[in-house]
Amino acid sequence: MKFKNVKLAIGASLLALSLVACGGSGNNAKGGNDQAANNTQNTANASKGAEAGDLDKLGQIAVITREDGSGTRGAFTEITGLLEKNGDQEVDNTTASASVQNSTNGVMTTVAGNPSAIGYISLGSLNETVKALTLEGVEATPANILSGEYKLARPFLLVTKGEPKEGSLEADFMKFVLSKDGQAIAEEEGYVKNEQAEDYTPGNVSGEITVAGSTSVTPLMEKLVEAYKKVNSGANIQIQSNGSSAGITAAAEGTAQIGMSSRDLKDEEKDKVQGTVLAQDGIAVIVNKDNPAEDITMEQIKNIFKGDMTAWGDLAK
Template sequence: MKKMKRIVLTVTILALFITGCATENNNEIVVVSREEGSGTRGAFIELFGIEEKDSNGNKVDKTTDEATVVNSTSVVMTTVAGNKNSIGYISLGSLNDTVKAVKVDGVEPTVENIKNNTYKVFRPFIIATKENPGELTQDFISFILSSDGQKVVEENSYIAASEKGPYSSTKPSGKIVIAGSSSVTPLMEKLKEAYLKVNTNAEIEIQASDSTTGMKLAMEGTCDIGMASRELKESELKKLKPTVIAMDGLVVIVNKENPVSNLTSDQIKGIFKGEITSWNEVAK
């Protein structure tokens, strides 16, 4: 009986060893993508050529069906931080030390490199309203575009989109609701915080979702301001007035244990289309 126990124990240890080796040598890429309707996803697939036209001229998203799809920037980072073989994409302004940003075509994703046009993966942050927004809505937009608001933009690792002068106002009262892109939301929270310090008569509610939902709610009048991290569609432009409030880099991120530090645009495209499936294919 003791001999049998030793045999079972030995086999168990051997199985665990083999499993551990298999896990250690498993370099299959785990693609993490945003959900459909996300402005970040829309911008990413367009910038990297993952969106292609079919025979009828319609745009088709070729993101691999094997991708893990999540619904916010924070979940992308959490997912990538928790899986050493994963890769995803987020807003530059949301990047933190839980994940690693890779260079694209040898260029580091920084505000300075976007400004000097060496890092070419960036998109606009847009807010949208109906043609004649209310007094408080317009005042908040004026603050965002003022030098005071744009200072907040730059302090949070985004790129200013306006060169207007200092904010001045009669400080109207009331409440506004802002809804949409979860990528724009962190910046909007900072702008809200700064604005409420200079206009204590205002109340602002921010609802994070995605760009498409934000535009839909703005068109319906359910919210006063919609947020989008992509250009507006023709159907949205017919009903909404867009305003660019900042420019933001898109960052390709991997797990901090991943030795890969640079990917070409073609490699990124191949990974997210499911044509490159192992880190061994891109490792240097």
């Protein structure tokens, strides 16, 4: 079975998103840039006024990050500029003082329990226990990810060692999750679906497969597996939530039939496995619900997570 049409369709969508995010050209780009600058300035002015005193009361910023190997951390550090080239090496400049959490729930629980904390999670996992900041005046929503206005966005990938064998449970499950039925679930869970998804016809296959990887993709995968079993009761699908890098390795080694990744494949990984976009996701920058901050810039995110900005009062300056 081939997924090339799906990949090409999504690739075209990603290219369009990239062009929108870059601002296009000519007067339209200038107008968009001017509007974005105005939004950022207006929000900054509001922060300097009403929020400055309250932010000072929060004291030192408690930085919460994910563990090495997390797809969310990989995407976050790359997009924000925390990941920098040093010769042939890539260096993650996240501050050594950051508290490391090994799951999305761990980040949310820590931020929810600490008024001075800041972290980042998959947009689809966002709930009412924490508050998501707007990014340069733009809210983290599926619509803003699709338009390219929200800059902290990345793909969710299904990782396989070559093309799934036609007629296999692995192939049929991937058909389902990439179909209109599967993509409707992705959209319902807060992700950006593939608009070119096709109808699904049950393959009536049975057997057992393992899907392993990203803790960010896991909540969506659990919903997809639950729905798939309703149309294919003979399927036994085990989910292992152990991080993007572990999932990619498992797919390459054959200990899992499908890996889950919340980041793009690295060049050295592309020689061993292939990735198919399941959906698009945003990364929400989260703070405690009692934190008066509402907006943050990409530069401020980098400075905070690098350790160059250490006090909440600095955010309003």
